[in-house]
Amino acid sequence: MVKKLYTDLKPIEEVFTGWDVLTPDERRFVKNNSTVQYYKKNEVIHYEGDTPTHMMVLANGKAKVYKEGVGSRTQIIRMLKPGEPFGYRAMIANGTYNTNVAAFEPAAVYMLKGDVFISILRHNNAFCFRFLEELAADLGDSDSRTVNLTQKHIRGRLAESLLFLSKSYGMEEDGATINIYLSREDLANLSNMTTSNAIRTLSSFVNEHIIAMDGRKLKIIDEEKLRKISKMG
Amino acid sequence: MVKKLYTDLKPIEEVFTGWDVLTPDERRFVKNNSTVQYYKKNEVIHYEGDTPTHMMVLANGKAKVYKEGVGSRTQIIRMLKPGEPFGYRAMIANGTYNTNVAAFEPAAVYMLKGDVFISILRHNNAFCFRFLEELAADLGDSDSRTVNLTQKHIRGRLAESLLFLSKSYGMEEDGATINIYLSREDLANLSNMTTSNAIRTLSSFVNEHIIAMDGRKLKIIDEEKLRKISKMG
DNA sequence: GCTAAAAAATGTCTTATAACAATGTTTTAT
DNA sequence: ATAAAACATTGTTATAAGACATTTTTTAGC
Numbered sequence: 001m002v003k004k005l006y007t008d009l010k011p012i013e014e015v016f017t018g019w020d021v022l023t024p025d026e027r028r029f030v031k032n033n034s035t036v037q038y039y040k041k042n043e044v045i046h047y048e049g050d051t052p053t054h055m056m057v058l059a060n061g062k063a064k065v066y067k068e069g070v071g072s073r074t075q076i077i078r079m080l081k082p083g084e085p086f087g088y089r090a091m092i093a094n095g096t097y098n099t100n101v102a103a104f105e106p107a108a109v110y111m112l113k114g115d116v117f118i119s120i121l122r123h124n125n126a127f128c129f130r131f132l133e134e135l136a137a138d139l140g141d142s143d144s145r146t147v148n149l150t151q152k153h154i155r156g157r158l159a160e161s162l163l164f165l166s167k168s169y170g171m172e173e174d175g176a177t178i179n180i181y182l183s184r185e186d187l188a189n190l191s192n193m194t195t196s197n198a199i200r201t202l203s204s205f206v207n208e209h210i211i212a213m214d215g216r217k218l219k220i221i222d223e224e225k226l227r228k229i230s231k232m233g
Numbered sequence: 234m235v236k237k238l239y240t241d242l243k244p245i246e247e248v249f250t251g252w253d254v255l256t257p258d259e260r261r262f263v264k265n266n267s268t269v270q271y272y273k274k275n276e277v278i279h280y281e282g283d284t285p286t287h288m289m290v291l292a293n294g295k296a297k298v299y300k301e302g303v304g305s306r307t308q309i310i311r312m313l314k315p316g317e318p319f320g321y322r323a324m325i326a327n328g329t330y331n332t333n334v335a336a337f338e339p340a341a342v343y344m345l346k347g348d349v350f351i352s353i354l355r356h357n358n359a360f361c362f363r364f365l366e367e368l369a370a371d372l373g374d375s376d377s378r379t380v381n382l383t384q385k386h387i388r389g390r391l392a393e394s395l396l397f398l399s400k401s402y403g404m405e406e407d408g409a410t411i412n413i414y415l416s417r418e419d420l421a422n423l424s425n426m427t428t429s430n431a432i433r434t435l436s437s438f439v440n441e442h443i444i445a446m447d448g449r450k451l452k453i454i455d456e457e458k459l460r461k462i463s464k465m466g
Numbered sequence: 467g468c469t470a471a472a473a474a475a476t477g478t479c480t481t482a483t484a485a486c487a488a489t490g491t492t493t494t495a496t
Numbered sequence: 497a498t499a500a501a502a503c504a505t506t507g508t509t510a511t512a513a514g515a516c517a518t519t520t521t522t523t524a525g526c
Contacts, residue, residue: 067376069384069466073384075380077380122359126355128361128365143310150383153512194513199474427484429504
């Protein structure tokens with residue numbers, strides 16, 4: 001099983017497009033200083049407060065970036081899919097991790113030594129610019145997210161999460177089932193609400209024929225309506 | 234008056250430390266492609282949705298970065314003080330402005346042509362890295378802010394805002410009065426609450442001898458208690 | 467396959483905070 | 497100096513969403 005994963009895994013230079021701009025030497029440097037780590041379902045990849053040591057790229061699986069707030073309430077900040085880099089922000093900012101990251105499902109993570117990553121950032125301008133773009137996009141998203149989570153009402157927040165998940169992870173073959181299966185609790189933590197309210201609101205959406213549910217499988221029936229609810233707040 | 238401002242103004246290379254890493258040629262390039270714009274109290278510097286044309290640095294005055302959310306509710310995302318760059322995130326992300334920026338008080342803004350800014354980013358690695366650090370720090374702040382604004386209760390959010398303002402803008406000579414005078418509405422928009430509730434909560438803090446008020450002048454009496462309230466939520 | 471544990475579902479009750487309204491106070495403009 | 501507008505204050509009411517409790521269903525471990 002683990003062996004199968006090893007052979008299935010695309011090499012680090014292929015999963016993440018950011019390496020495109022590296023010289024052959026730099027590529028070798030990256031390859032020689034990278035390892036793969038495997039994580040079980042629900043296993044934590046790094047904790048808030050820890051000192052970052054590696055720049056990471058999710059090779060496969062799905063993961064959540066989250067923060068524990070007041071009174072052990074959890075807020076999911078961002079979600080990761082294969083090919084996405086993470087864990088590097090803290091290193092660049094020269095601080096500790098600001099968030100936790102955990103795998104939703106069995107995951108493989110490429111880990112590039114921190115000093116190697118920083119060294120390339122400092123020498124290869126195109127590579128540096130590439131990450132500048134990445135952070136610029138993330139910051140815009142984060143600011144929007146702040147406003148959406150604070151101002152929208154429950155229905156709007158949940159509708160937004162469903163649209164986000166479907167856009168981010170895509171649909172299954174039927175073209176309607178969202179290609180990620182979250183627990184109600186995770187869905188609640190993504191949408192800033194209690195688990196009970198996530199369940200209740202999902203049920204309302206089913207009654208209103210906006211979505212269909214089969215356990216954790218969520219199918220979007222009326223995307224237009226969902227979009228409207230998300231927009232209205 | 235305007236003339237006085239002109240002569241008082243430090244040159245663009247001095248207000249913002251990011252230029253340190255430029256070559257003499259680049260410095261000249263920046264100087265030759267920069268202008269100064271003056272804004273009146275409450276004047277908007279740029280709007281959400283506009284296409285960015287310049288990288289800007291607040292030369293003097295104070296400004297707010299904010300978003301209009303659902304039902305014309307406003308959320309202040311960030312506040313600017315002299316020497317801080319802004320308006321460049323959208324340019325790097327190759328999109329439109331995600332936020333509005335407006336001056337709290339009469340302000341002077343250095344404006345560097347966008348293509349010049351991008352060109353230097355793409356050629357000077359140290360300069361690029363400098364902005365990478367800037368964005369990395371801002372993203373960490375934004376993520377924390379999301380959680381604080383969604384999970385803390387009203388008192389916690391207001392306490393946090395007061396601590397933030399005092400740290401960010403400093404104190405007056407008395408060592409206690411916060412060196413920025415915000416309207417109740419702005420304070421509310423910074424703290425994600427209605428104006429009425431900002432006023433009510435400020436009054437409670439006064440009754441509890443945590444702060445003292447004199448119009449818009451806010452004096453922190455018991456910082457320890459404020460910190461505790463902010464932490465507890 | 468059975469038991470224990472975790473997750474989902476639902477109901478009821480409470481409360482924090484927004485919404486609305488009315489009045490007093492300070493700025494600003496002329 | 498005066499009127500108008502903006503801002504601050506306070507009270508009352510309504511409600512969205514959390515807290516808590518209970519039951520049902522699903523999942524995981526042995």
